[in-house]
Amino acid sequence: MPTRRHRKMNKRKSAEELLNAIFQRDRRYSRDAYVFVSEALGYTVRKSGRRGHVSGRELCEGLREHALEQFGRLARVVLESWGVRSSEDIGNMVFNMVEVGLLRKTDEDRREDFIGVLDFDEAFDRGFKMHLNSGGADGEGS
Numbered sequence: 001m002p003t004r005r006h007r008k009m010n011k012r013k014s015a016e017e018l019l020n021a022i023f024q025r026d027r028r029y030s031r032d033a034y035v036f037v038s039e040a041l042g043y044t045v046r047k048s049g050r051r052g053h054v055s056g057r058e059l060c061e062g063l064r065e066h067a068l069e070q071f072g073r074l075a076r077v078v079l080e081s082w083g084v085r086s087s088e089d090i091g092n093m094v095f096n097m098v099e100v101g102l103l104r105k106t107d108e109d110r111r112e113d114f115i116g117v118l119d120f121d122e123a124f125d126r127g128f129k130m131h132l133n134s135g136g137a138d139g140e141g142s
Contacts, residue, residue: 018100029093033082037093040066041103053106056113059094060087064123076124087117 013021019034037059044054044062054062067075084090091114097103 013101015102018097018102021100022096026092026096029083029089030081033079033084034093034097036067036079036082037063037090037097038102056087056091056094056109057117060090060114060117063090064118068124076120079120079124086120087114090114090118 019031022034023031040063041054041059043066044059045052047062047065048054048058064075067079071078079085084093088111091111094103094114095105095111098105098109
């Protein structure tokens with residue numbers, strides 16, 4: 001016989017079910033984009049040395065760094081192939097995830113926090129060169 005806890009867990013939706021709920025309403029971004037935002041959030045939190053919440057600006061910067069580490073020169077191309085072309089797109093995904101319960105927000109968090117945070121030309125084209133110079137991408141500076 002299932003325990004109370006087991007019954008409660010069955011009522012909770014899986015991350016996959018929650019992503020499906022997002023896709024029923026908004027198909028602008030691929031599943032890979034949502035997974036990457038989640039990974040970038042973890043990366044940003046670990047890098048901050050804090051537990052829990054980071055700001056929209058911090059998440060955008062962390063996502064930029066994580067994308068450059070993961071994809072190098074192709075970071076922008078990969079993100080754009082997933083439908084992510086601006087920091088506003090990052091904010092839209094974050095708030096889609098908040099709305100279905102995949103992420104939480106504070107009372108101060110707003111979609112507007114993501115507007116204009118990253119200029120993708122600057123962040124990924126010039127940003128890649130800066131990342132290389134700091135020893136990122138293939139672990140070597142130029």
